[in-house]
Amino acid sequence: MxxxxxxxxxxxxxxxxxxxxxxxxxxxxxxxGLDPGSLRGVVALLPVVPMVGYFxxxxxxxxxxxxxxxxxxxxxxxxxxxxxxxxxxxYGVLAEAGAVPNPPVGDxxxxxxxxxxxxxxxGQAIVRRRYR
Amino acid sequence: MTNRLRVLRAExxxxxxxxxxxxxxxxxxxxxxxxxxYDPSLPLAFTIARLFEQPIExxxxxxxxxxx
Numbered sequence: 001m002x003x004x005x006x007x008x009x010x011x012x013x014x015x016x017x018x019x020x021x022x023x024x025x026x027x028x029x030x031x032x033g034l035d036p037g038s039l040r041g042v043v044a045l046l047p048v049v050p051m052v053g054y055f056x057x058x059x060x061x062x063x064x065x066x067x068x069x070x071x072x073x074x075x076x077x078x079x080x081x082x083x084x085x086x087x088x089x090x091y092g093v094l095a096e097a098g099a100v101p102n103p104p105v106g107d108x109x110x111x112x113x114x115x116x117x118x119x120x121x122x123g124q125a126i127v128r129r130r131y132r
Numbered sequence: 133m134t135n136r137l138r139v140l141r142a143e144x145x146x147x148x149x150x151x152x153x154x155x156x157x158x159x160x161x162x163x164x165x166x167x168x169x170y171d172p173s174l175p176l177a178f179t180i181a182r183l184f185e186q187p188i189e190x191x192x193x194x195x196x197x198x199x200x
Binding site for chain 1: 158
């Protein structure tokens with residue numbers, strides 16, 4: 001019962017959707033030249049605000065799980081941490097060595113976020129198999 | 133650790149979902165405990181013992197029997 005979507009998982013989706021919408025709004029304002037220079041930083045940071053809600057909802061969701069589901073999430077997050085840390089470190093040293101392009105962080109963060117969620121899902125799939 | 137959860141549940145004709153609801157855990161957790169893939173914490177083991185009105189040692193025993 002606790003693994004089915006509950007109010008926290010709906011909150012997670014809501015906050016993520018709001019953040020994505022604000023990224024889109026910011027990009028459109030920039031494209032249309034409607035972001036005044038003095039507010040550029042504020043507009044750019046707007047999508048970060050819902051992510052605070054996202055992580056609070058994530059904490060509440062994990063606390064709503066039973067003990068085994070919490071253990072699964074803990075181990076999945078360890079896998080996520082390991083995969084992401086190794087990938088970022090690996091790419092970073094390769095970029096420093098000039099072996100791969102060295103784009104600014106502003107171009108890299110969407111890829112890092114994608115990696116975070118893919119490796120978390122992968123981690124959950126791996127750990128769940130052990131308890132099946 | 134081995135346990136008699138599946139037998140006790142069957143005696144009461146409860147599904148894994150029924151037991152999960154009574155224990156306030158997920159059905160996957162009940163299944164993992166029954167198949168020995170997950171050992172419950174002491175508080176959860178006490179909850180299970182209370183639910184089946186039996187002492188913990190009558191439900192759970194260490195691998196290799198009660199003297200192991």
